[in-house]
Amino acid sequence: MKLHLQAIGPILLGWALCAASARALPVSHLEVRIVTGAQELSAGSSLELRIYEAGKDMRRFQLVHGEAWPRDSTHVIPVKLGEALDPRNVLRFSLYYRSASPVAPELDIVSAEVELPAAKGQSARLLDATLSGVIPRQGELASLERDQGSLACKSDAD
Numbered sequence: 001m002k003l004h005l006q007a008i009g010p011i012l013l014g015w016a017l018c019a020a021s022a023r024a025l026p027v028s029h030l031e032v033r034i035v036t037g038a039q040e041l042s043a044g045s046s047l048e049l050r051i052y053e054a055g056k057d058m059r060r061f062q063l064v065h066g067e068a069w070p071r072d073s074t075h076v077i078p079v080k081l082g083e084a085l086d087p088r089n090v091l092r093f094s095l096y097y098r099s100a101s102p103v104a105p106e107l108d109i110v111s112a113e114v115e116l117p118a119a120k121g122q123s124a125r126l127l128d129a130t131l132s133g134v135i136p137r138q139g140e141l142a143s144l145e146r147d148q149g150s151l152a153c154k155s156d157a158d
Helices: 002-022
Strands: 027-036 046-053 059-062 074-085 090-098 107-116 131-135 138-142
Touching (some): 090 107
Antiparallel strands (some): 027 074, 027 107, 090 138
């Protein structure tokens, strides 16, 4: 009996992973939650969400529209997607920052999360990631890149 369980164990694990990923349906909107640190985001600066998907061009979403953000503040930005996003195809995401002034300080991000809508009113984080760190005057803070070979299966046939 022990031999039989060892033989079907990997099959059951694969099926469970496919079943879990099947619930990650494409979404038409996201919510970005950003907590800033000791430096303010100066007026006129640019902050955008960049999403990198397997086999597609990078998507860019502007998160600020010229306004300043005070230090130690929390911002929740709804993002409506023109084309649905399948979270299973996302390789990585990042925040790209470009300061309005060459003398502006780096941008300190205490935490940044991209939340996906989910069933039963609970949300899930994109790639189960939280970004945290300092972004230079022109640069990005990114999640770890997921290997394309590790993308979850989309159906029982995968």
